[in-house]
Amino acid sequence: MLRLLPYVVRHWTVYLPLLCLMVVEAFTGIFFAWFLKNSTEAAIHHETATLEWTLAAGMGFIVLTAAVSYLTTYLGAKAISLVKRDLKTDLFNHILRLPTEHYTKYHSGDLVSRLTHDVGNISGAVGESLLNLIRLVLISGFSLIYIFTMNRVLAVSCLLFGPVAVAIGSAFSKAMRKNNSSLYHYLGQVNSFLNEAFAGHLVVRAFTLESVFAKRFLDDSHRVSSLEVKSAQYMGTLRAGSSAVGAAALLFSVGLGTIYVSKGYITVGALMAFVSLVQQVVQPIRGVSGQLGNFQRSLAASERLWKIFAEPVELDRLHEYRGSMDVREGLVTRGLTFSYDGVAKALLNVTMRAPVGQKIAIVGQSGAGKSTLFKLLLGLYKPSSGQIWIDGKAVDQMAVDELRSYIAYVPQETILFGGTVRENLLLGRPDASEVEMIAAATDANAHDFILALPKGYDTDIGELGVRLSGGQRQRLAIARAMLRNAPILLLDEATSAMDAETELFVKEALERLVHKRTTLVIAHRLSTVRDADMIVVLKQGQVVEQGKHDDLLARGGEYSRLYRLQFQNRGTARKSIDDAV
Structure with missing residues (x-):
């Protein structure tokens, strides 16, 4: 949570109004108890004027509740979105600055899982679950304060059940976080496996590995499913215990309240207000279990993010x-x-x-x-x-x-990126003009086949350039290096697996590329x-x-x-x- 705090503080202009709105929301519960008390007593004593202005105040209360509900929902979603955006940006920038050996330490699918799944699950720790925990504490705290003003004995009776609820939550929190950590670890492994399966689909087909891969995915899915079921068991037990404590607190408090009414210690209106306030105290006891479970899931996801952030970077900046x-x-x-x-x-x-x-x-x-x-x-x-x-x-x-x-580098295994021909060429030199880009493509013997594509230089070449032939991809890589116009060229020869005509095109392009370069x-x-x-x-x-x-x-x-x-x-x-x- 301390590591997440800077991301929350960064957007204090959103979180501060949220806190203020939650305070107002907590007071609405007290207002409802006040409304029940005064309207009931006004009805019993036939005080029509008091009843009228109490009902008018209730109408205003409805409008206020609706406005507060809308604003808390909107600002809460905005806060979560901003924090997740910043986390994704910082994590991706951190990964880009890691030393090369770390790209062999972590599978690409696992890194993608951390950037998507784990960052998505962290929203509970900085948004919904955190805000709900704060909201429930405020509602419970303000309700207890009001009960103290009505009757101290009743207030103390409500507090007796608090330590029991805390003990139940503490007993399951660590187990839930450990289980969720294992779950997210295996989800990362599943994403890695899927990346490999889809990227290597030609090998899967050629070697008839469909059943082998299907069985492996089924086994991984069973492992993930068992962890999810275990998480549900923890959550169900936590909710059952919290509900039992909440119901016991409500039953005990209402029973004690009716005794106080029968003895004349409090009025019927005060009992109505008291029952309403006890609900405000018991509801957090019941609700905190669900929010605590979500909160633990978020913290388990955040632990995987901090493991990446803890890796020392090679570059001081992008x-x-x-x-x-x-x-x-x-x-x-x-x-x-x-x-x-x-x-x-x-x-x-x-x-x-x-x-x-x-x-x-x-x-x-x-x-x-x-x-x-x-x-x-x-x-x-x-x-x-x-x-x-x-x-x-x-x-x-x-x-x-x-x-x-x-340096300009042309690898043996051509690496292109999803997008258009133009976007891939301009990676060599982002500030190159149209004329310079076309000249580089021409020197690389690529201009003619590019023009033959459906949209020319604006044709989408697919993931890793899959819609182009090997020779076409290699010529684009050469054109990208030509456009960079660096004085030193590192060239991993890559013509051995090409047909004679394609090899001739590539060799001619390479001869132009190496001209006057080291x-x-x-x-x-x-x-x-x-x-x-x-x-x-x-x-x-x-x-x-x-x-x-x-x-x-x-x-x-x-x-x-x-x-x-x-x-x-x-x-x-x-x-x-x-x-x-």
């Missing part, structure tokens, strides 16, 4: 595009060492140089450290030791957005790096060879072995195909 930078000397790494787990070295003492305008190829077997090197160059991870320089300036002394303003390319097919100015060979995270294609072949080392192995495998595969035909 970064924005700051324009491309000029490079005059190039990029250098010296003694670059990195480990993911603190034990095994993914990179060890990597030293290399990428002069301005040259193409540097990074080759090696799978797991040699090629992708890890790119992640360090992008600033996604920090090296355990060693340093990266751009134009003689150490990368660790740059702001992250400054570092990335030097390029580091991860080469999966060694035949594509013969023209590289320098080839850096990685093996088990270490640089074992550097040089040009012909020189490395002549040495007969690791590069020569990889080259022979690749072409031998290709020849064997071709012979097998020919034999099969």
